Each structure stands twice: as C-alpha cells, then as structure tokens.
Amino acid sequence: MPLETRRPITRLFIANRGEIAVRIVKACRKLGIEAVVGVSEADRDTLAARLADRAICIGPAPAARSYLKMEAMVAAALGTGCQAVHPGYGFLAENAKFQSLCADQGLIFVGPPASAISAMGDKLTARQTAEKLNIPVVPGTGQVDGPDKVRRFAGEIHYPFLLKASAGGGGRGMRIVRSPDEIDGAFASASAETRAAFNDPMLYMECYIERARHVEVQILGDEHGHVVHLGERDCSVQRRHQKLIEESPSPVVDPLLRARMVDSALRLARAVKYVNAGTVEFILDLDSMRFYFLEMNTRIQVEHPVTEMITGVDLVAEQIRVAGGEPLSVSQDEVRLDGHAIECRINAECPEHGFMPSPGRILKWEPPSGAGIRVDSHCYPGYVVPPFYDSMLAKVIAHGQDRGASISRMAKALDSFKAEGVHSTLPFHRVILAHPDFRNGRVTTQWIEEDFCRDAYRAGLPLSEGQRAI
Ligand code: ADP
Ligand code: ADP
Ligand code: MG
Numbered sequence: 001m002p003l004e005t006r007r008p009i010t011r012l013f014i015a016n017r018g019e020i021a022v023r024i025v026k027a028c029r030k031l032g033i034e035a036v037v038g039v040s041e042a043d044r045d046t047l048a049a050r051l052a053d054r055a056i057c058i059g060p061a062p063a064a065r066s067y068l069k070m071e072a073m074v075a076a077a078l079g080t081g082c083q084a085v086h087p088g089y090g091f092l093a094e095n096a097k098f099q100s101l102c103a104d105q106g107l108i109f110v111g112p113p114a115s116a117i118s119a120m121g122d123k124l125t126a127r128q129t130a131e132k133l134n135i136p137v138v139p140g141t142g143q144v145d146g147p148d149k150v151r152r153f154a155g156e157i158h159y160p161f162l163l164k165a166s167a168g169g170g171g172r173g174m175r176i177v178r179s180p181d182e183i184d185g186a187f188a189s190a191s192a193e194t195r196a197a198f199n200d201p202m203l204y205m206e207c208y209i210e211r212a213r214h215v216e217v218q219i220l221g222d223e224h225g226h227v228v229h230l231g232e233r234d235c236s237v238q239r240r241h242q243k244l245i246e247e248s249p250s251p252v253v254d255p256l257l258r259a260r261m262v263d264s265a266l267r268l269a270r271a272v273k274y275v276n277a278g279t280v281e282f283i284l285d286l287d288s289m290r291f292y293f294l295e296m297n298t299r300i301q302v303e304h305p306v307t308e309m310i311t312g313v314d315l316v317a318e319q320i321r322v323a324g325g326e327p328l329s330v331s332q333d334e335v336r337l338d339g340h341a342i343e344c345r346i347n348a349e350c351p352e353h354g355f356m357p358s359p360g361r362i363l364k365w366e367p368p369s370g371a372g373i374r375v376d377s378h379c380y381p382g383y384v385v386p387p388f389y390d391s392m393l394a395k396v397i398a399h400g401q402d403r404g405a406s407i408s409r410m411a412k413a414l415d416s417f418k419a420e421g422v423h424s425t426l427p428f429h430r431v432i433l434a435h436p437d438f439r440n441g442r443v444t445t446q447w448i449e450e451d452f453c454r455d456a457y458r459a460g461l462p463l464s465e466g467q468r469a470i
Contacts, residue, residue, distance in 0.1 A: 013038065013076065015088065038067075038077075047379070073092065086319070088300065099117055110323040120298050123166045130268060140157065141156075143203070158207070160208040162208045172193055173198065175189060214238065216282060217231070219265055219274060221274040243345065257289070268296065279297045302345065306397060340403045341400075342406045348424055349464070360385060360422045367417055368414070372406070411433045424464060
C-alpha cells in the first residue's frame with residue numbers, strides 16, 4: 001500500500017448516541033484507537049460516555065441543539081485532539097454539508113466522500129443515477145410541487161401511489177394515496193412532515209407496490225478501487241415503513257435473483273466511486289418477482305450486525321480502517337456467507353397504546369446471552385430512557401446454521417430477556433417469532449399492520465411488558 005494514502009487515526013470522535021455510540025467505542029478499542037463521545041446534557045450518564053476515553057458535552061438535550069449541531073460537533077472533535085469523526089446513523093450521518101465541514105477543518109469523516117453522499121443523499125437524484133445505469137427504479141415522477149401536479153400525474157402512474165419526500169428517511173414523509181379525494185390531505189401532511197423533519201419540502205410520486213419485500217445489499221468500498229458486497233438483508237417486517245426485524249439471507253431470494261441484485265448494487269456503488277460502508281435498498285414485487293431500486297443509505301445501518309454475524313466481518317472497524325486510507329481487509333473471494341442471522345429491534349414503546357414511546361427508568365435489565373446470541377444496547381439497570389430521542393433500547397441478534405435454527409435461538413433469547421421499568425416491545429417480538437407466517441417466510445412489508453396486529457389484538461395477546469410497578 002502506498003504510504004501516502006494512510007492517515008493514521010489515533011483518536012476518534014463519535015457524533016452520535018445510544019447503542020451505535022457504544023458500538024463505535026467497541027470498534028475503537030479493538031483497533032487501539034481512543035474514543036471521545038459528544039453527548040447532550042441528557043446523555044452525560046450514558047454507557048457510551050462511561051466506556052469512552054472521554055465524553056464532552058456539546059449542547060442541551062434537544063437534538064436540534066446538540067446532535068444536529070454541526071459546528072459544535074466539529075469544535076468538540078478539534079478541541080479534544082481527534083483526527084476523525086464517526087457520525088453513526090441518523091442525525092448528521094448523511095449530511096454532505098457536515099462531511100465538507102469536517103474535511104475543511106482537516107477532520108476525517110468516517111463515511112463516503114461528499115460527492116457520493118450528494119449523488120445518493122436525496123432520493124430523486126439517486127433515482128436518476130440508477131436509471132442512467134439501467135438499474136430498474138419504481139415507476140414514478142420528478143418533483144411534484146402541489147396537489148394539482150399530483151392530480152395530473154395520477155392518471156399516468158395509477159392508484160395507489162406513494163407521495164414520498166426526496167429527503168426522507170426512517171419512513172417519514174411518505175403517504176399512500178388510494179383515490180383522488182386523498183390527494184390534498186396526503187400532500188399537506190407529507191410536505192409538513194418532510195419540512196419539519198428534513199427542512200426540505202420536495203416530494204415526488206412512486207407507484208405503490210402492494211405485495212412487497214424490502215431487500216437490501218451491504219456494500220464496502222475503499223480508496224484503492226475495491227468494492228465488495230456482503231450479501232443481502234431482508235427487512236420486510238416493518239411498521240409504518242420502519243424496520244422491526246431484519247434477517248440474512250432473505251427467505252425469498254434465490255441465487256439467481258441474488259446475483260442480479262448484487263450486480264446492480266455493485267454497479268451503482270462503482271458508478272459513484274463509493275468508499276466506506278453503504279447499503280443499496282431495493283423493493284421486491286412478490287407478484288412479478290421484479291426488484292426496483294429504492295435508495296442508497298450512505299452510512300452504517302441499524303441492522304448491520306445481521307451481516308456481521310453471517311460474514312464475520314466487523315463493519316464498523318472496516319469503516320474506520322478505510323477512512324484511514326487502508327484497503328479493505330477482505331476481498332470478494334474471501335467473503336463467506338455462513339448460516340442465517342436475525343435481528344429484533346426492541347423499543348421502549350407500548351403497542352397496546354399505538355406504540356406510544358415509554359421513557360423512564362429501567363428497573364431491571366437482564367439481556368440474553370449464549371452461543372449465537374449478540375445484544376447491542378446502551379441500557380443498564382437504573383438507566384433513564386430520555387424522552388428526546390429514538391425509542392430503541394436494544395437489538396437482539398441470533399445466528400444459527402439455517403433460518404429455523406436462528407429463529408429458535410431468537411425465540412429462546414427473547415423469552416429469557418427481562419426488561420422492567422419502561423414498556424418494551426419484547427412480547428410483540430415474541431408473538432411475531434411464533435407466528436406461522438413469519439416462520440414460513442410469507443410476510444410482506446404490510447403484514448404487521450394488515451394481518452399481524454389485527455390477529456394479535458383479536459386473540460388478546462399481550463404485546464408489551466415491563467411497565468413500572470406503582
Ligand atoms: P436503517 O436502514 O439503518 O434502519 P432507518 O431509515 O431505520 O435506517 O434509520 C435509522 C435511524 O436513523 C432511525 O433512528 C431514523 O429515525 C434515523 N434517520 C434515518 N434517516 C434520517 C434522516 N435523513 N435524518 C435524520 N434521521 C434519520
Ligand atoms: P426511507 O428513506 O424512509 O427508508 P424508503 O424509500 O427506503 O424510505 O422506503 C421505506 C419503506 O417504505 C420500504 O422499505 C417499503 O416498505 C416502503 N416503500 C417505499 N417505497 C415503496 C413503494 N414504491 N411501494 C411500496 N412500498 C414502498
Ligand atoms: Mg430506506
């Protein structure tokens with residue numbers, strides 16, 4: 001490796017919180033790098049703050065005044081002598097401006113170059129990039145600036161369609177429109193949501209695929225021209241377009257389909273000179289078994305442990321190495337996809353009350369352990385879940401030799417997981433794992449809302465637990 005491409009990182013700044021901040025601290029430990037974490041006033045006492053070599057307060061609790069404050073993050077990173085900044089996921093992770101700000105100040109951004117973020121950051125630009133490469137995209141429109149424009153296009157793309165925020169993420173800024181009388185309401189609420197969440201009102205339309213699975217391909221690239229894939233993840237168990245359970249390999253993808261999806265993902269990554277970890281998301285139409293490009297996430301994803309379990313590749317460590325100018329530690333030939341892994345996202349929410357967030361003090365916290373089980377979390381007994389941020393408490397990941405084995409491991413792990421003090425979605429996941437539709441790999445992205453919840457409520461099943469004893 002030419003020496004001049006190497007930029008040694010000895011101290012890294014973590015511009016994030018929660019479980020991903022803990023995950024990044026652990027990767028730093030492994031690589032012999034010091035970790036400094038930027039915390040809000042509400043997060044001084046978090047596990048990441050305790051585990052890191054140093055924690056520095058970057059502002060008050062609301063994310064807009066702390067985790068989204070680019071200048072405060074950069075100043076804290078420089079002030080603590082860090083050479084690199086890891087943005088995690090959410091917050092500033094896909095912000096090209098933050099990437100440039102870091103670069104201007106001589107800080108290494110642990111992520112792709114600004115040009116790749118810009119090419120993929122908003123969904124409309126990403127769709128154009130994919131179309132140029134002959135990668136199928138969901139039939140749709142360019143920007144629609146008002147309900148009249150939507151009405152005009154509606155005749156062409158047919159009902160139902162989705163109104164989608166070009167800047168969207170986390171399932172926000174998206175509305176299904178099933179008939180003309182829904183257009184005005186859907187337009188108003190989607191544009192209000194995207195304005196508030198992303199400070200960007202741009203909307204477009206996409207055909208709505210009724211029976212779909214979400215399948216995505218994990219990519220890793222370095223500055224030396226290597227781009228590899230690490231197989232797919234199936235994230236079809238969703239509620240309100242947000243992932244609840246992810247697994248790899250997908251139960252509906254055969255080797256031929258996998259080869260075609262992976263080829264599209266690699267072509268896209270190469271076309272934008274992709275460096276670092278990224279994910280190319282596709283939607284698979286179960287009626288035609290055709291797949292369409294949805295978006296590319298230019299960051300580490302929540303569900304990355306699923307891929308780590310089946311490949312043995314430490315994705316966060318690879319991100320940091322690559323950011324330091326080193327080549328990937330694996331070639332495509334060396335990537336082995338071994339067995340099957342599943343992840344359940346456990347949230348502090350109450351499904352019986354419309355998944356209302358349930359902040360508060362965790363009284364009991366006994367996560368599962370054992371062969372093939374991994375838990376990524378920032379929680380501990382006595383931790384107070386703040387009301388300001390994402391409600392995710394933990395990710396439970398199970399690995400087994402095949403899908404059946406990883407499902408039974410997961411089911412046992414969830415049974416033994418004890419969390420008390422706040423409501424959690426643990427029982428919700430237990431019921432999903434036992435459901436024949438899930439066990440048989442027969443779910444669609446609408447399954448939770450259309451079938452599962454209705455059945456579970458009708459059967460009177462407990463879907464949450466752990467409320468504080470009064
Ligand atoms: P993943 O595929 O990694 O699960 P999600 O879309 O679920 O990605 O987002 C992961 C986290 O990042 C969630 O907490 C979500 O709310 C947040 N997030 C995603 N996109 C954005 C964005 N553009 N701006 C702010 N937060 C985002
Ligand atoms: P986000 O940035 O919020 O993650 P995505 O475009 O990745 O937005 O879509 C999130 C989820 O919304 C998908 O996983 C899928 O369940 C659903 N979705 C998105 N586009 C479509 C579509 N055209 N048809 C059906 N479902 C869709
Ligand atoms: Mg997405």
